Amino acid sequence: MKKIIAVAGLMMVMSGVFAQDAISKFFGKYQNDESFSQVTVSSKMFGLFTNMEAETAEDKEVLDAISKLKGLRILAKDDARNARELYKEAFTLIPMKEYEELMSVRDKDKDMKFLIKENGGKISELLMIMGGNEEFMVLSLFGEIDLKQVSRIGKKMDVKGLENLDKMDKKN
Amino acid sequence: MKTIATCIILSLVITTSALTQSKSFLTLKEKFSNGKDVYSFSTSGLFARTILWMAGEHEFNDAIKSIKNISLITVPKSAFKSEGVTVSGFKKVLREDSFEELVRVKDHGDDVTMYIKPTQNRNNRYIILVEEYDEVVVIELKGYVDPDFLLKNESLTFANP
Numbered sequence: 001m002k003k004i005i006a007v008a009g010l011m012m013v014m015s016g017v018f019a020q021d022a023i024s025k026f027f028g029k030y031q032n033d034e035s036f037s038q039v040t041v042s043s044k045m046f047g048l049f050t051n052m053e054a055e056t057a058e059d060k061e062v063l064d065a066i067s068k069l070k071g072l073r074i075l076a077k078d079d080a081r082n083a084r085e086l087y088k089e090a091f092t093l094i095p096m097k098e099y100e101e102l103m104s105v106r107d108k109d110k111d112m113k114f115l116i117k118e119n120g121g122k123i124s125e126l127l128m129i130m131g132g133n134e135e136f137m138v139l140s141l142f143g144e145i146d147l148k149q150v151s152r153i154g155k156k157m158d159v160k161g162l163e164n165l166d167k168m169d170k171k172n
Numbered sequence: 173m174k175t176i177a178t179c180i181i182l183s184l185v186i187t188t189s190a191l192t193q194s195k196s197f198l199t200l201k202e203k204f205s206n207g208k209d210v211y212s213f214s215t216s217g218l219f220a221r222t223i224l225w226m227a228g229e230h231e232f233n234d235a236i237k238s239i240k241n242i243s244l245i246t247v248p249k250s251a252f253k254s255e256g257v258t259v260s261g262f263k264k265v266l267r268e269d270s271f272e273e274l275v276r277v278k279d280h281g282d283d284v285t286m287y288i289k290p291t292q293n294r295n296n297r298y299i300i301l302v303e304e305y306d307e308v309v310v311i312e313l314k315g316y317v318d319p320d321f322l323l324k325n326e327s328l329t330f331a332n333p
Contacts, residue, residue: 048319
């Protein structure tokens with residue numbers, strides 16, 4: 001009987017682990033590593049923008065887009081000699097089948113990949129993975145995501161990297 | 173007569189100060205106020221803005237233009253241990269006091285969490301809980317902070333590495 005309970009308990013724990021989003025696996029692995037920086041923004045923060053007054057129509061669009069977000073998580077490491085290794089490791093931990101590649105950026109300093117997860121025709125998660133010579137970052141933005149507004153949101157939040165999505169707009 | 177006037181003023185100051193602080197902040201203050209190396213103060217938003225203006229912190233000054241009161245307490249981690257309480261326990265007190273987490277930043281060993289307790293007429297309460305290696309700092313703001321400023325400043329580390 002004890003064995004059955006133990007197995008059932010283990011299965012519940014395992015199902016919880018598998019239910020975690022991609023970045024949670026990274027957070028789980030590196031949450032106690034002080035060389036990493038972590039930021040978690042809750043849906044409450046984005047909700048504060050719901051009733052804000054906008055000065056222009058463009059601002060209104062950005063505020064509407066922000067208020068539909070449910071959360072943001074960032075895991076980053078500066079001065080990381082193993083940044084390229086971390087970048088490769090990210091792809092082994094992320095269940096790539098669940099994501100669709102949106103865009104890749106490669107320059108002499110860094111590689112970046114933007115991935116999206118769609119649910120019922122709506123984008124529910126945007127994942128940005130960046131590995132440079134000495135810097136590494138994984139960003140997960142989730143909620144109801146309007147891709148056209150993401151680079152503007154990035155500017156509003158001073159999160160570097162998201163401005164690259166402008167390139168996609170210009171290509172389309 | 174002077175004694176009566178002093179007593180009245182003192183009672184008013186103490187009452188006003190108590191009213192401007194949340195139940196969570198008061199719980200922490202009552203627990204540690206007599207502890208060694210525990211420091212706390214409470215000041216009006218106007219005074220804080222004057223100091224920030226003098227220090228040239230204009231952006232921060234603008235962000236807290238609608239703040240009416242600021243309270244701060246610093247408690248050594250050793251005091252938590254000797255009282256048999258934990259920072260996680262204080263976070264539970266915050267949740268029970270209707271504070272909700274807005275943003276959490278962990279950077280180089282420091283752990284900063286900002287909470288909000290929204291109220292009517294922009295009379296929100298904000299708690300900033302800073303957990304350092306050997307000290308815990310709790311700052312409470314009463315009033316209104318521009319969400320734009322909050323969102324922008326959670327990620328300053330990433331914007332300006």
